[in-house]
Amino acid sequence: MTVVPATPPTPAATAETPAVRAARRRSAEIEARIDKDPSAFRVLTGDRPTGALHLGHYLATLANRVRLQDAGVDVVLVVADYQVITDRDETGDLRGTVREVVLDYLAAGIDPDRTTIFTHSAVAALHQLMLPFLSLVTVAELERNPTVKAEAVDAARRQQRSMSGLLLTYPVHQAADILAMHGNLVPVGADQLPHLETTRTVARRFNQRFTAAQPYFAEPDALLTESVTVLGHDGAKMSTSRGNSLELRSSEDDTAAFFRRARTDSLRHITYEPEERPEVANLLRIGAHLAGTTPEVLAGSIGAAGAGRLKEVVTEAVVEGLRPLRARRRALQADGAGVVGEVLARGAERANRLAAGTLTDVRELMGTVY
Incomplete structure (x- = not known):
């Protein structure tokens, strides 16, 4: 199946940084490789379940995930329920929200026979991997991450609370998501490249420290997607928290x-x-x-x-x-609870198998199997 090429640079691309231009060139090469052999790639991406998905999610990420799945790429979606508590004290009806997100995935064309869907909380080995990964980065590196800085400012603005440790370590948690599943391709916008660079850094430093002769982790590539900012009815970025969004399930x-x-x-x-x-x-x-x-x-x-x-x-x-x-x-x-439960159970089974295998390998390489 032919894969739609990556969106070409807009006229504003002349002002892009060298890193973004290089990522665009690399993404174009990867799209061509996907067209020839999609089985060579495993995509890891996902969402933080703070509400049912809206039109902005669909245009910015969801439609592209369906495209990659239909092209034959192994797509793994994490519903990052643990990340809901990065910047808030109350989770609300988290179980209900996860259900709505999964229903949106399925309605949009995500096929659980071809795409793995799991929740953070269902895969313990993934979080155990985060501990050694944290030793590979410094606090200063985490604090310099632009997305962490932006989210910390936003959390303080909305709730007047200090940044949580979970928010500070968010980039490493994301690295654990990707590397536990051995994802080698991550669809991102240009503004998310620093997050992926943290994952690449963790993979590189782990290899250098524990398995220099034969690197264990591949450094995942970015599949640069067009940065689609969809505005709500008020002219601000569409967001569940702002109450300005059009949910996919709307009448x-x-x-x-x-x-x-x-x-x-x-x-x-x-x-x-x-x-x-x-x-x-x-x-x-x-x-x-x-x-x-x-x-x-x-x-x-x-x-x-x-x-x-x-x-x-x-x-x-x-x-x-x-x-x-x-x-x-x-x-x-009509049978939402049954469908969602089955999909998440199947996804968790595969995600646990992948993450447990990675954790076993990591412990062997670190010499912590006794």
């Missing part, structure tokens, strides 16, 4: 109401200008993705008809584009 009426509230601007003629008209550009990107066209073409088809027409067109594209997903979700919902 058609809720979808129409969401887009009626979406911000645009005062100009009547619709054009695709992401820098100058971010809210209009956001709607055009959403509509174009679900309608199978480009933002520029969609803008041209609306022209002087104005923002009202733009919202109508985007609503129709989203309703029609998500209709199959929502139909599958309603069918799954």
Whole structure:
């Protein structure tokens, strides 16, 4: 099966760092290799279950996971339930939230016969691996991680609490996720490259310290994906915590109401200008993705008809584009608890087998088997 090539750099790519440009080149090479031999790759990715998945998740990550799965890549999805407590004291109805996330996966096209889905809390060996991995990085390195810094600031803003140790060690926890499963490919946006670099550092330092003659861990590659920031109806980034998101499970009426509230601007003629008209550009990107066209073409088809027409067109594209997903979700919902339990049990069985094998190897290499 032919794999869709990675998204080409946008005009803004001229301002990218050398590391991002190199990652884009490497990703293009990997896409070509996937087309020839998808069995050579195991993708590890996942989500923190803080709420049912929304349109932003679908456009930014979920559709790409289905693409990789359908291309024949071994995809492993972790529902990172332990990570819910990185920046909050209460988990809420975590069991119910995990159920909703898994239902969204299945409705979107994730096939448990081809993709492994498991929860953090179900795989003890993964967390045991985190202990030796923590010895391979410094506190200063963790504190410099831009995502850790950003999340720490956000946690303090929302809850006025100090950064937890779990949040500080989040990059190493992620490294344990990836390396326990021997993932060698991780889909990320450009802003997430530092997280993956921590995993590469852990793998490299473990090999140097314990198995220099024959490296044990492969340093996973980034599969750079287009950084898709989907805005909520208020013009801010779509987020469950902000209450500005359109959940994948939403009804058609809720979808129409969401887009009626979406911000645009005062100009009547619709054009695709992401820098100058971010809210209009956001709607055009959403509509174009679900309608199978480009933002520029969609803008041209609306022209002087104005923002009202733009919202109508985007609503129709989203309703029609998500209709199959929502139909599958309603069918799954009828026996949601049974379906989700079976999927997670099967996923945990394989994840435990992989992680336990890795832990056994690591203990042998470290000389801690007595």
